[in-house]
Amino acid sequence: MQINILKHINISIVITLVMTMLFSCSNNNLKNIQDIDVSENEPIGVAENINLKYTDSGKVKAILKSPKMYDFSNRRFPYNEFTDGVSLELFEDGKKSVVVSDYAIIYSKTDIIDLQGNVKVTTHSNDTLYAEQLYYDQMKDWLFTNKPVTFRTGQDLINGNGFDSNQKFTNAEVVETTGLITVDE
Template sequence: MFRTQYQIYFSIVMALAMTMFFSCKSNLDEVNKIGISENEPIGIAENINLKYTDSGRVTANLLSPIMLDFSNRDFAYNEFPDGAHLILFDENNEQSTVTADYAIVYDKTGIIDMQGNVILASAQKDTLFAEQLYYDQGREWLFTNKPVTFRRGQDVINGKGFDSDAKFNQAEVLEIDGVITLDE
């Protein structure tokens, strides 16, 4: 009788232990996130002066009063809520600049979304004014479907979109509203 009761208790304990063992899951990621809200940035940087280099040559300089780092999200990004100023240097060390009231950089896609009073001035003195402009870093391509004004030489072109390579060699204003030629 004692052995039968022992076997019953042992079987119940083993069944409970096995149930607990197989029902537990690894939640190390959740434990690591304790105290960090996904709605809050994981880091904040102020007065940024970030220089990008390639083979020892400065290719870009990013200036911004504040950057919020949301790399704790599944779709990681960096946000520049107070605007950004980017200076790009070509192979001849000529400068093109981009300014925007707001910018966000998505790590996985390499897309930069610039919004609010976006002004892009190339080294060749071409200038683009837009409400919003996207830059695909991988393809080095600029695009938008928002209203734009593009000035190239003496021509000012208004349209409802823009598509171009980063050097403006293939610049195209979409749905052109009008072209004004200025006398200089």
Template sequence: MTMFFSCAVDLKPEVAENVPVGIAENINLKYTDSGKLKANLISPKMFDYSNRAFPYSEFPDGINLYLYDKENNKSTVLADYAISYDKTGVIDLQGNVVLATSTNDTLFAKQLYYDQNKQWLSTNQPVTFRTGGDLINGNGFDSDVNFKEAEVLEINGIITLDE
């Protein structure tokens, strides 16, 4: 009696599309250009979904992002949740979003989109924008990252603050 056995072993790991290919904890990522610090991203957790047809990174526990301009002035971005889409360069910030510039202009929003390629911020959600001595409430916001072209859309109130 002769018996033949054959085994095929597939060593390629199968990763489901809805499962992250990587999880990072306690991130402190620094981005430099020509030896100068440009950005510092801090987050407790990141999920890497680069295995998807439309790859992205998810920050379920929020982010602290510090951006530095040419004069080394720091702007701060805080959010309870963020998702960064690799192909488009768009970051979707959600939940208690605060963006504060080095000149103390501050934007408060429920959600804010940041287009990294165009260096542009936008939302169609309710916002409060503090600039100079004014507190402006509205529905929507468009601006370059330096707030040089900042515009609150559908303004529903302006309060002038005593300084």
């Protein structure tokens, strides 16, 4: 009989401790406990050898390729980082434009893409922009930089200290032009 009473007391103590632990965690504390495993400095995911095709109405609109992507959507200011570069092919009305860079970062909250290192944008009409850094505002469909650029359009090769344009390059402008060369082919 004493053994049953001791067992009953031990079980009561264990149940009391477990209940105390469960009810002592508020939502914030519970979230903190759940997040212990995921450091904010580490990506929540890593993707390798990406070959992402975006389609609309059965037509391929874009193909994104990259050796590696880090997903930092677990941060307060979420982003995706492409440390080994990107290649993006854009298709419109059967015409292809290509964007490549050594590094890219996409900020989810602002819809800004930051391309860095040997950035090259080639349009379907063979206009080509070379830059060390180029931003793309996805919401406004706008490309811009305040870094040195070289822009080849037709037979003109234009150097400058900045660039502004819509994504189709129909109103491309080299800012602070430092040189203009006409190339005979």
